[in-house]
Amino acid sequence: MGDRLASMRLGAESLTVVLEVGGLDTLGRDKLEIAVRGALHGLGDLPPLRIAQMAERGETVAPKKPRIIAVGSGKGGVGKSTVSANIAVALARMGVKVGLVDADIYGPSQPRLMASEGERPTAKDKTLNPVPTRYGVPMLSMGHLAEPGQAIAWRGPMAGNALAQLIEADWGDVDTLVVDLPPGTGDVQLTMIQRFKPAGAVIVSTPQDLALMDATRAIGLFDKAGVPVIGMVENMAGYACPHCGEVSDPFGQGGAEAAAKTMGYDFLGRIPLTLNIRAASDAGQPPAAGDDDAGAPFVAIAGKVADWLKANADAEPVTA
Numbered sequence: 165m166g167d168r169l170a171s172m173r174l175g176a177e178s179l180t181v182v183l184e185v186g187g188l189d190t191l192g193r194d195k196l197e198i199a200v201r202g203a204l205h206g207l208g209d210l211p212p213l214r215i216a217q218m219a220e221r222g223e224t225v226a227p228k229k230p231r232i233i234a235v236g237s238g239k240g241g242v243g244k245s246t247v248s249a250n251i252a253v254a255l256a257r258m259g260v261k262v263g264l265v266d267a268d269i270y271g272p273s274q275p276r277l278m279a280s281e282g283e284r285p286t287a288k289d290k291t292l293n294p295v296p297t298r299y300g301v302p303m304l305s306m307g308h309l310a311e312p313g314q315a316i317a318w319r320g321p322m323a324g325n326a327l328a329q330l331i332e333a334d335w336g337d338v339d340t341l342v343v344d345l346p347p348g349t350g351d352v353q354l355t356m357i358q359r360f361k362p363a364g365a366v367i368v369s370t371p372q373d374l375a376l377m378d379a380t381r382a383i384g385l386f387d388k389a390g391v392p393v394i395g396m397v398e399n400m401a402g403y404a405c406p407h408c409g410e411v412s413d414p415f416g417q418g419g420a421e422a423a424a425k426t427m428g429y430d431f432l433g434r435i436p437l438t439l440n441i442r443a444a445s446d447a448g449q450p451p452a453a454g455d456d457d458a459g460a461p462f463v464a465i466a467g468k469v470a471d472w473l474k475a476n477a478d479a480e481p482v483t484a
């Protein structure tokens with residue numbers, strides 16, 4: 165491992181390690197990086213670790229990969245897919261060259277949310293071409309790899325390989341990929357995060373205590389893999405009755421903001437539970453694509469993510 169260490173720099177904000185990875189395949193590079201993370205983790209209190217990979221001089225360096233924003237949640241059904249799709253659509257409207265990857269192996273729902281159900285990606289030399297959408301966000305989904313209506317029992321390594329196909333697709337000029345992760349904090353998620361090294365993570369939770377406890381676990385997962393948490397989103401907070409307008413809080417309100425504060429993470433915003441959001445999402449019309457009230461909270465959250473990306477421009481991977 166030592167002869168692969170090109171340089172190491174300890175700054176106030178981060179510990180930057182440059183690894184010389186010439187001649188290693190992807191698996192070899194991943195193993196090396198995990199070994200380095202493990203060795204440094206054992207040393208105790210260090211600033212956030214940044215690892216860059218460098219090929220030998222003269223060796224062809226593959227094109228830059230898009231950086232990944234992972235959207236995760238401690239449990240299913242909290243609106244992670246809805247938030248991912250709308251962040252991607254809002255970022256595209258802000259001029260970010262963004263793509264969307266649906267890594268949810270348990271129930272890929274992005275094709276429906278983005279109105280690309282039934283589309284099949286084409287491939288060239290085993291490299292997939294993302295499916296264009298009417299919202300300016302090219303996308304690929306685990307659902308695109310299955311025959312329509314066919315359930316797939318993805319297991320760890322298979323899921324990792326399928327995801328690799330989606331992430332290593334021909335993304336063209338896309339520089340930012342929003343990745344909708346499977347819910348939960350199991351080994352599949354950890355492997356995905358370690359293998360594809362997101363630049364940052366957005367955690368989605370509903371406001372009730374149990375969901376928040378799960379969200380805390382999701383944060384732990386990203387921490388363990390050395391992925392910075394961009395912030396937390398509270399979804400399904402406050403229900404406005406479509407008839408009388410009265411706002412009630414079926415799941416409480418403010419829990420995610422308080423939890424984020426306690427843990428020292430940014431709170432990115434709150435999205436109400438509305439009939440509009442549910443109906444528009446099911447109809448393949450992400451609210452963030454429109455200009456009415458339903459889209460506003462998503463646009464505000466995407467704005468904060470865009471600010472974070474600008475402030476952390478150096479978080480992108482150096483080479484493929």
Ligand SMILES: Nc1ncnc2c1ncn2[C@@H]1O[C@H](COP(=O)(O)OP(=O)(O)OP(=O)(O)O)[C@@H](O)[C@H]1O
Nearest residue numbers: 240241242243244245246347436437438441442445
């Ligand atoms: N703010 C909201 N208001 C109303 N309905 C919502 C809201 N957010 C999500 N939903 C609805 O809740 C359901 C679950 O949302 P979504 O699929 O985004 O959750 P998820 O966390 O990705 O779930 P899974 O883990 O099963 O993939 C969908 O029917 C969606 O339309």
